[in-house]
Amino acid sequence: xxxxxxxxxxxxxxxxxxxxxxxxxxxxxxxxxxxxxxxxxxxxxxxxxxxxxxxxxxxxxxxxxxxxxxxxxxxxxxxxxxxxxxxxxxxxxxxxxxxxxxxxxxxxxxx
Amino acid sequence: xxxxxxxxxxxxxxxxxxxxxxxxxxxxxxxxxxxxxxxxxxxxxxxxxxxxxxxxxxxxxxxxxxxxxxxxxxxxxxxxxxxxxxxxxxxxxxxxxxxxxxxxxxxxxxxxxxxxxxxx
Numbered sequence: 001x002x003x004x005x006x007x008x009x010x011x012x013x014x015x016x017x018x019x020x021x022x023x024x025x026x027x028x029x030x031x032x033x034x035x036x037x038x039x040x041x042x043x044x045x046x047x048x049x050x051x052x053x054x055x056x057x058x059x060x061x062x063x064x065x066x067x068x069x070x071x072x073x074x075x076x077x078x079x080x081x082x083x084x085x086x087x088x089x090x091x092x093x094x095x096x097x098x099x100x101x102x103x104x105x106x107x108x109x110x111x
Numbered sequence: 112x113x114x115x116x117x118x119x120x121x122x123x124x125x126x127x128x129x130x131x132x133x134x135x136x137x138x139x140x141x142x143x144x145x146x147x148x149x150x151x152x153x154x155x156x157x158x159x160x161x162x163x164x165x166x167x168x169x170x171x172x173x174x175x176x177x178x179x180x181x182x183x184x185x186x187x188x189x190x191x192x193x194x195x196x197x198x199x200x201x202x203x204x205x206x207x208x209x210x211x212x213x214x215x216x217x218x219x220x221x222x223x224x225x226x227x228x229x230x231x
Contacts, residue, residue, distance in 0.1 A: 036217035
């Protein structure tokens with residue numbers, strides 16, 4: 001089972017702002033390891049949205065932003081668009097597992 | 112440009128084995144670790160482990176020991192995932208994903224995924 005907990009779903013109308021959390025522990029996020037976020041559209045490979053907590057790779061719209069505090073991190077989407085309807089996962093390194101872990105995933109629905 | 116291309120879908124019977132390939136191009140294969148990630152139906156992404164493409168040493172996540180084997184062939188810049196004694200619950204999309212160039216412990220290039228269906 002995942003050691004990073006995310007809300008199963010969030011929803012919003014087009015143009016609204018939505019956020020999703022990623023709650024970890026002292027062996028991963030709380031230990032200072034970077035948090036990364038991926039978008040998973042049906043039938044496609046995961047795409048990096050945020051790396052190193054706050055960094056957007058080239059080509060990722062600035063509507064996506066990341067933050068972290070303590071043992072948690074968050075992904076925000078501002079100006080929600082229909083194309084943002086997807087599953088989102090956080091990911092981090094975990095020192096107790098000596099490996100990577102993904103969050104439980106959050107499904108974003110655009111109303 | 113960097114590309115990671117996986118082999119095609121597989122349909123296998125319970126108890127059989129499957130070997131998925133992951134061919135990298137556009138960079139020096141041995142420089143960055145290759146990871147394997149599973150996405151089972153109705154489930155989330157699971158990190159299965161990685162293979163050190165410099166030494167060939169595999170590392171397996173808990174739950175992916177025994178029936179899962181990572182290997183590679185540097186002469187063709189290809190990593191492999193073999194699953195033996197297949198079970199219905201192994202039905203999933205399997206991705207390979209490269210460790211990032213920045214060394215920040217994330218995956219910057221992904222294969223397109225390989226669907227493995229286990230059914231009698």
